[in-house]
Amino acid sequence: MIWLEGVSYLRAGSPALQEVTLGVSSGELVVVQGPTGSGKSSLLAVAAGARFPDSGAVWIAEHNIAGLQASSLPFVRRNVGYLPPDPLLIPDETVLENIMLALAVRGAPIESAEADARETLAMVADSAWENRLARSLSTGQQRLVALARALVGPPPLVVVDEPAAGMGGDDREGIVRALVWARDRGCAVLCATSDPGFAQMLVDAGGRRVHLEGGRIAGAPAIGLVPAPVDFSTENQRENADAPPAIPLTVRRSSGEESS
């Protein structure tokens, strides 16, 4: 599903990632564990299409996003459920509307988006929050809502950065359940954490752990299953009801050529 090959990334002039190679297949959960400043957030930002790598390739659904024009990135990002370090919600909107927005950009009908958003909110957090304004939530609650927004759909690729930061026991278990749910729906799930306990919970739930230190993958090459090409066409989606929702991925290459 996603394949990062020799990715390097500079953050404020210093190398945040150095020659990182990492693959996550559909239906796989990978947890990137590392201390603060090890480059986890940079790795996830590059994987989510939020940042271009300085060198290397990032293959998502057969498209190397490092070779795309910036104007094509939105079409990649809408296939990725991304929870950034700052949950980033619209403060003057309700919790439900914030979650629905992820489906809005994918062009889902409003009624079904509302139902899906409710379902995901109930799974990740508390459905009683749905009409609360995002600004009235605590930081931890906002993180859970942002996680629900990343999982709603669910998209083919889920990238979550420190989803359990500052969370208590029940919430952490709920997050693990939600990520496993996404994986079991066929999503490729990439999760970063600096918390060894939470990383262990994910490993216990069937996740694969990768250590990141100083912007490099530590130990064995972080390549799991060989990423098979994923067909996101609508026809394929109808045949396989358990697969992630089909979203036609139209991208524009640097040459200006378009492909779907």
Next chain:
Amino acid sequence: MTVGWILRRARRQSASQRRVLWAAAGSFLVLGLVAGATVLGLRATRGWMSTVGQGVHVIAFLRDEMEPDQVAQLTDLLRRRPGVDRVRLVEPAEALARLRDAARSSPAAGSWLNDLEPGYFPRSIEVALVASVDLPKRAAELSRRLRGLAGVAEVDAMADGVARLGAWVRFGQRLGWAVVLAAGIAALSFLVSTVLRGREARRRQAQVLVILGETAGSIRLPANIALASAGLMGALAALVVLRLAWPALLTAAEGALGIALTPAGISLGPWESVVGLLAAPLLGWVLGYIFTPVPGWVDV
């Protein structure tokens, strides 16, 4: 994002930024009033000028030896001159008749006028110029040229009164433009500051939507629609206010100045209204576009 979603976003954004949008609509109202009052004010001024400026501005008294065909040529030439409204040849008999008419209303005038013969008066050509602010200047220029002609004995540039009126109108127009400029700048500044007040909220929304994979165009659309709607509301309100208040305001102003000359029903024409109704939403759209910053990257 589909059309349904964009309209939903525009509606929700309008609801969450209700105060900003009402203030923006108010600014558009003031801008519309300023623009509409400027157009109507200019029209009223032109009306005053053309009404007050009607009549004869230059009289050329002709020498007796001037032949009728020369008079006809001169009259024709004057008619063809740009800025000339009317040209009329006044024969001595008509001049005498006018003088007698005028004398009747004056008890001081004696019966000596009865003894006068038409031959006492020279023939004359009366020229009325098209009314405008620079009428006195044009009247003086025409007088100078007429004085240089061989068959013309004397020229009377009757533009003193019009010159005084013109000076007042020019002063009034300059004052009006200064007021219009100040009011326009104030309304525009208020509008921009109002739109800027919602900028941070729109930037935050844009950042969220960038993460979710929305394109820059679709991110800006709800704000564009909301501000264009505010522009339309303001323009409509301005049209209604001008329609209702302008005739009364104009009548009061003319009454105060003692120059009740403008037809009472003066108002904006259909095309002017259409231009206003299109320009205000367009301005709102442009402001929404400019003041909705869309980051290219996600800050992590």
